[in-house]
Amino acid sequence: MLDAFVNAFWILLDPFRLLMLFSGVAIGIAVGILPGLGGLMGMALVLPFLFGMDAYAGVALLIGIAAAVPSADTFPSVLMGIPGSSGSQATIMDGYPMARRGEAARALGAAFTASLIGGLIGALALSAVVPFARPLILAFGSPELFMLTLLGLSIIGVLSGNRPLKGMLAAVAGLAIGTVGGAPVAAEYRFAGDFLYLYDGLSLVIVALGLFALPEIVDLLARGGAIAERARGLGHGWMDGVRDTLRHKWLVIRHSVIGVVIGAIPGMGSSIIDWVNYGIVAQTSKDRSRFGKGDVRGVIAPESANNAKEGGVLMPTLLFGVPGSSAMAMLLGALMIFGVQPGPQMLTRDLDLVFVIIWSLALANVFGTFICLLLSRPIARLTFVPFHYIAPVIIVIVIVGAWQETRHWADLAFLLGFGLLGWLMKRSGMPRPPLLIGFILSGLAERYLWMSYNLYDWEWLTRPGVLTIGALAVALIVASVRLKRNTSQRAEAIQAAESPGIDKESRP
Amino acid sequence: MRARLIGIFTRHLQTPFVLLVLAGLVAVLTISQSFSLGARLFPTVVAGLGILLALLELGRQWLRRGAREASDYTDLGDDDDSPLFFAKGLLFFAWMLGFVALFLGIGALPAAGLFVLALLKLQFRSPWLPSLGLAVGIVILLWGLGKVLQLRWPTPMLGF
């Protein structure tokens, strides 16, 4: 085992393979920064070049892309409140308010450091756990997966703040929007009529870009000025962010582990990971008053989990040939080109390749983070440029990115539609994250509920795994309610002390 | 008069919005009744729950009418709710709609150049130099991205 581990490192040190790894990282950073494009796009781009390439080099290229995207997609999330790819939606919640305060470099520094450590923990977990991961993966049957979707929905409580009713309503609206298209357990297309575009349901990229990107652009333009409302001195640079992350090292480790575990469970989908981690960090912190206003912990938690999850999603991919995410489906296709059948025998027959994947993951995280850190200072300056010079470029890129989804005019129509919806939600005090979470979990919840019933009738309710996860969800909700009471009492005390005009932005 | 109308509208936007959601959920509930059981059950439960929540929220708003609502930390804080701000927002949505129409109508690259130039010149009255520079820059950027990332563009409906 150790032999193979060291051997794989030497295999990867070959100049051509390193070059491929580096190219992968470069492509990953490019598609990660551009909103609407993600790892899937980057991998599809290089797929034609894999025919005839050496398997190690090809894998290094693909892993390079997969590992760099969750680092680079932080840029638009923090700087403009636009999700760079589906993995960094929750980073917006605190990263963007920090940028508005002029602390973009600090937020980016913290995010990238968290990404690096998270990515390395992911790679480490993959190498340490891969021989024992089968029981973990097999422990989650359809009933347990259904309970996990409920656990995901339970974080809506914390994301709705002092308006739980509005949050729940938004989540239910998201669940309803998620039912558009083919029903998961019946051969029927719902709310689609004869419009084939809707047969697959709405795309997450379009919904997320619409809800978060367009309203932000519109409001910034309407307000005028730059993204950063005030400039701090250079003292608030990215080194502060690095220190923030190092100070919260336990947070980084905890959320990296959560990221690996959720990533390893096949059938959950990786787009919910950042939200779950954001919910957990906000729910378990003693002082929650700063979340959503630029608390650096709200950046660190989702970002560490976001990079660590790649180590997790590789487990079912390699051990069972079941892709943990759509980008991993591409990796499986590539393995087929190289004549490698994923499955338990990979650990014996292709152990070298497994360790090359792990080393690529680790090295790509290091390369990716350093490139992003180098880019972060110049790019963070964009937040001080008058926004009307940036907005036209962003609008064009967001719309071009959305168009790549299926290249159907309806992509753009729904982008604008969800943009207007998100903007109206902002205006009417309705939280948007619950809607997005409801949308992501809708299909999963329906699918696993029906499957549990079809498999076990109602006996599944008494399974130990179901009871455990159910207890966890209840505990999270109870904790959230109790902490909320404390927080609102404190908030009222502050409010009473202040003058009536409420400044909702950035009170230090 | 117009400003006052918008003012009334924005201040009480939360009520019309909940009504809109309610209407959507009622539609979901009605339409889904024609589906087979496997497709019907989930939307029915979701819409039923949603209608209940919407009614509760309307009731809450009725009880607390007149009170100023402070939003909590969960969503990005909104900046301003003046009528002017609202109108400006709608204007920028109209600009984006215009770009989408151009994008599908005359093709991606010309649309991007024209849109950037028009937005900067007509809306923000920027000087010619940065406006032209940015317009040319975005066309080159898109062209380059298109080459490198093999992006695909719409087939323009009006030729070119």
Add this chain to the structure above:
Amino acid sequence: MPRTTYNKIAAIATGLVLGASVMLPAAHADDYYAGQTIRMIIPFSPGGGTDTFGRLISQHLGRHIPGSPTIVSENVTGAGGLLGSNEFAERVDHDGLTLMTASGHLNLRAFLGLQGLRLDLDALEPVVAAPMGHVTAISTQAGIDDPADLLEAQGRLTKGITDPVGLLESLVALEMFELNYRAVPGYGGRGDTRIAFERGELMINTQSTPAYLSSVQPLVDEGLAMPLYAIGFIDGEGNPQRDPAVPDMITAPELYEQIHGEMPSGTIWEAFKVTVPLVQNTRGTVWVHGDIPDEAMAALREGVEAMVNDPEFQEASANILEGYEIMWGDDLGQIKASMDAASPEVLDYLRDMLHERFGTEFN
């Protein structure tokens, strides 16, 4: 991977096609494709088996077609393949400059006339295709240790369903045995059903033969599962044939004969004979419109012949074909022959079964 088994078939096929190629019309094939770009529509997202096959062909076919056109593959995704297929069916010129790679399941959907799909296979010609066998296994929890005892299997015989039409051949086989199984729809893909099978959630599982060999065989070795039968292939006379990748495994019709003492018969057997070749022979099928100019068709056929004889292609394709022989030339006739052989009763039977069990709608 068992590669030696099909050498014989390969030799025969090569001979047949060499014979056929002499008769090809020698039109002005040389210049038709010169300087042109052929678009290959793949109606699925990148990375799957069908996509990989389509990309393999895109990569190699162009330089063998007279005039050396460039082939560019494009994933037109959406609505489970419907958007891309309908684009190919209705919105491209019939000039031989657009090809489409379909999966066996997409072919089956088009054949049955699934609601929303506007692809008419009768108007298309297959250019080249790749087969893929499937194996059905049962969990040892069912309490049987010989496939012949299948009908005495105990417990809830759950079978995971991803997309009912996609799994039709395995369902038809189970129906043929009149097994009382419980269909559980909702699984994301065959990989997910395999995990559920290993977990003990599903009792009956059908996998592609290569996936069976790599992921289910270990379970069999551990004593957790038992192979029941290979779906097998159907030859030109309608007789069952062993799966070349698992030649020692009994096929479904053979098992039926073993249990009942006679071969299956009636509508269900006809349905089996229609669905199996259609799905198993066409894991990936490259289609072109049937009414393209003759010189274009001739150039395509010539290109395919040169491609399959090119050692470089043979090397590149070995991994992707996973132990099966590529189908081209006259072999492709089977695909349309099996569709033509289907009587209206068989079609109605299949549609009724899908509609009753899963509510699937047809045009």
